Every structure is written in C-alpha cells, then in structure tokens.
Amino acid sequence: MENKDSSKGNFIRDIIDKDLLEGKNDGRVHTRFPPEPNGHLHIGHAKAILVNYSIAQDYNGKFNLRFDDTNPIKEDEEYVNAIINDIKWLGANWENRLFYASDYFDEMYDYAVQFIKIGKAFVDSQTAEEIRETRGTVTSPGVNSPFRDRSIEENLNLFEKMKNGEFADGTHVLRGKIDMQSSNMLMRDPLMYRIRHASHHRTGNKWCIYPMYDWAHGLEDSLEGITHSLCSLEFQAHRPLYDWFLIQLGVHKPQQIEFARLNLNYTVMSKRKLLQLVEEHLVNGWDDPRLPTLSGLRRRGFTPEAIQNFIYKVGVAKAHSIVDYALLEHSIREVLNKQTLRVMSVLNPLKVVITNYPVDQFEEIDAINNPEDPTAGTRKVPFSKELYIEREDFMEDPPKKFFRLAPGREVRFRYAYFITCNEVIKDKNGKVIELHCTYDPASKGGKSPDGRKVKATLHWISIAHAIDAEVRLYDRLITVPDTNNLEEGKTFMDFINPDALRILHNCKLEAHLAKAEPGYRCQFERLGYFCVDPDSTPQKPVFNRTVTLRDTWARMQKKS
C-alpha cells in the first residue's frame, strides 16, 4: 500500500493514539468491515474497507470481515461470494477471521432473555402502524406502549413463543425499555427482535425471529473483541443506543467512531441507483466497466494499488464531501505509467502509403517497451510501405496549433522515419481515404542526422502485420456532477451519458497482443491505458480503455 506512513493524521488515528497512551483495550487495536450481503461493493465501500484495514495494519492490530446477515429476506449467498471476492482483490486481509452475524444468533437470543430478566426489554403486541404512530416525531415525544408494563414472566413467556414460531409475522416485537420521550428517536424503546418466518441463507429455518441492527451490531462487535468500530456518519445517532445496550449487559464495549462516506462526482453510488441501472439493462451487469462497483473498476482495468492510493489521498474526516473523479483517474494513471508496457495501436485507421518505399520490403524497428522502466527492454515492430495512422493525426486544413500531419508537412513516425505528406486521396464524397507520403531513409530510427526538427511524433502500424480488435472506450456514466442535487422533477436517469460506452471495431493492434490474457494491461501510446476484457479471444481480441492519457491538445481544442 502506498505510504505506509501512518503519520498522516486523521481524527480516528488521533483517538486511537490517545487510547493506546491511556492503555485502553490492553493496547489492542481490532477493526472490522461489516457488510450486509444484499448488494455489490463499490468504490465507497473500498473506503470503509481500507480505513478499517489500514488502521488495523498500522497499529499491528487485527481486521475482521463480518457479514451482517440479520435480515434474511434481503440477503443472499450470491452476494457474500461476490463481496469476499472483491475484498480479496482489493487487498484487505482478514486472515482466518471471517464471521457472520448469524453465527451469534444463539448468543444474541440468550442476551435478550437476560435483558428481559433485568427488566430492560418487553414484548410489544402493537401493530407496526401503532408503533409508528406512538413513536412521536422529531419535535414531539412518543407515548408508552400499553404493553410496556408486562411482567417479566409474561415477557419471557411471550418471547419464547415468538422464537418457537407460535406467532405470525408482525404480531409481536421485542423492544428495549428506554425512554419514549427521548430527543433521540432511536432511544424511544427501540425494536430488538421482529418475527420473520423466512429462510435464512445460512441458518435455514432454525429461526423465525431475527435481531434488529441496533441490538445485533454492538453485540457482534463486542463478541469479536472489536476495539474501534469505524462506520459512516449516518450511524452517529445510533451510538448512544449502541453504548446503552452493551453497558446494560456489562460486556466489552467497543468504541464506535463515525466518518464521512466517499462520494464521487459524475457517477452514482447508491445501492438503489446501481440496482436500477443493472435491472433496467442500462449497463451490462454489476461488473460493467462504466460502474463504480469494485467488479466494474476491476474489469475496467483499475488495480487494487490504484484504489488504495486513491483512498489514501482522499483522507478520512467528518465533513460531507464529493471527491473529484479526476483524482481517481490520476491514481490509476500514476500506477499504470510506471508498470505498463507501451504498444502502438491505431483505433481509427487512415491508410498511408510510403510512395518511395520498396513494395515488398519490410524492416523490424526497435521500439522501447516502457520509457519509465529501462529493464522492460525493447521489441521489434514491423515497418512497411503501407501503414495505418490515427485519423485524428491528419488534417487537410490544420489550425494554428495543430502539429500533426498535414499536406506538405513532415512529422516523425515513432521509432521509424521522418515522413512527409505529399498527396491526399479522397473518395467521391470528399472523404480522405488515403495519404501518399515519402520517407527520408536517412532518418531511420526517427532521428534527424541534419538536426531537422519536427513538431510531432505519430504512432503507426503496418497494415500487413496488424491484427484487428474491438476496443471499448469509456467515459463518465453521468453527465452532471451530483445526482443528489438535481432540478425539480429530474432523476439521475435523465442524466445518463449515452456516450459512456463507445465500441470501436476494426482497430489495429500489434500482432503479439492477440495472445494477451484477459486482465492484461498496457498503454496504447498517445491514447491511454487499456486492458484485455474477459470477452476477449485470440481470434477476436477485446480491449477496454481504463483511462486516457492526459491530453493537453484535447483540452486546448475543447477550450476553443
């Protein structure tokens, strides 16, 4: 992980430093990531995972993965496998500490019985509507349930019958007995158990009552010996309740600390929106490279290291924020620039004929694999009379700052020769279909023996030696920065970028790329970083563009 430097301050580390100084928890640090297996992980989860994990690591502590599977009707095994897979890939290591809330159902039940016995919980037989109505509002107090003063014996008896399946869903709940007047809504006799005759993906039909979040979560943390329970801001109001339950029980009480979740502009992160995109087939599944899901980013070509670096750069604080997508792009370019081999690929081919080059001649040109890494060596690239260049690299009537090929202009073909454009061939419609050029044999290797300068170096590929490929170009999913702040009557669906995916066929690649395995990453010189998609085969290679290179020329064009 970039920057083992744990000196980068954040308020959570300050708290932990202080705890350690005071000798709390016998000097232990133990964190956890507790996803509910009801959806797929996205870059926002990566923050939660990585702050918990990196803190455990930096303090020589432990990190647990725990599935918070307390609601069987929303959860599924499919999600647990996907989540495990994503977290492993991300690089967080829970060693042998993979747990499930459902592992603790027996203990939670026993604690609940104990809770009833100390008079802190009661069985409420009001309907859901009655409970809602008597809870009051944020500005007005609630009123006590008529069942609040049931005897301990009656509560014990009823709760056991709840467990034994003698009641229908919704007929009874177990509630903590706190204060219906509390200014904190969560303290108004919170629900601890509800009846749910539903099969659980791990416990099957053993249970028909399931614990609610507030009762379950603190106990899970406590049972696992978690010291610092790091979660997102929306749980701040839950903390008094989290503490209250554990204090009544007299068990180990971890410290809950909340931080702001990650938001990224020009995309969507909510479970609901992601699900809608997938279900309405606006994207091709959870691993669609347009999505900010971990599986999508992986398929797009992101590396775990880039995501780790990104999360590190984002930092941890309590202020709500929306991070600029450009920071994510920078993070992936930074690692790919160092690691990735360069290759010359032409996405949008324009034929070039070198008129003074012998018809059946070809030569092997030496090309550098990675200028950032001398140990990456060189390779041979075939050069011949007929080549392709990028259509965008030629303009018949170029504007002032256009340095590339134009009639009468000389440029360098990278690693090969200086080339001059002499003639432009067009079809009946006036579309340029071919360029006739000449080369300067003295400029072999792309050098100019006479000190002649050219303003551009173009990539190219020999027609006879190139392979065809499909290339998928990606752009931002959403056209506006923040879908949580839209004008009246609009939803995020109104701002989906139709050009977020552009598929190019007949792209021309260096032949050795046919053998590249899915997941292989490289740089197409001057175009960006690309990786081989799982759809790819040696007969029909498919590449995804992870991210473009920074492009000063494109920016200049956009401005004017």
Add this chain to the structure above:
RNA sequence: UGGGCCGUCGACAAGCGGUAAGUCACAUGGUUUUGGUCCAUGCAUUCAGGGGUUCGAAUCCUCUCGGCCCAACCA
C-alpha cells in the same frame, strides 16, 4: 422545528493558541522520439459571518447563517 454532526483554496484535506501542509485540478515555463512522463514556478494576507477572550485565534467563548443525519418490524 427537538436532538446529533459538519462548514479551511475549484475538489479533497492537514492544522489541536505562536502567525495557513500536502494532493488533485488549473496556469506558465523547461526537458522530451508519447501534445504522456518528469522538473520548475504560480495558485487562501485568510479559515461561513459577527462579536468577545488573548501580546497573539482557523484553533477558546458566544451569537448568527448554511449543509447533513434521525420519526423502516432496513443496515
């Protein structure tokens, strides 16, 4: 509106009473056989606003303004 939390450069974010770090973005210049990379420089006299305490305040007190969260038998 009751309660809780938050407001430091365009975006993140350090800062913890001693005179505004860093990163991204942006701009300019240099290097360059990728208009990439790299290098250099610039980019908050000011910390939501007002008042107060202090020799000294982004940091402490106070009021005001703005934003977010809480009224699922979700997590």
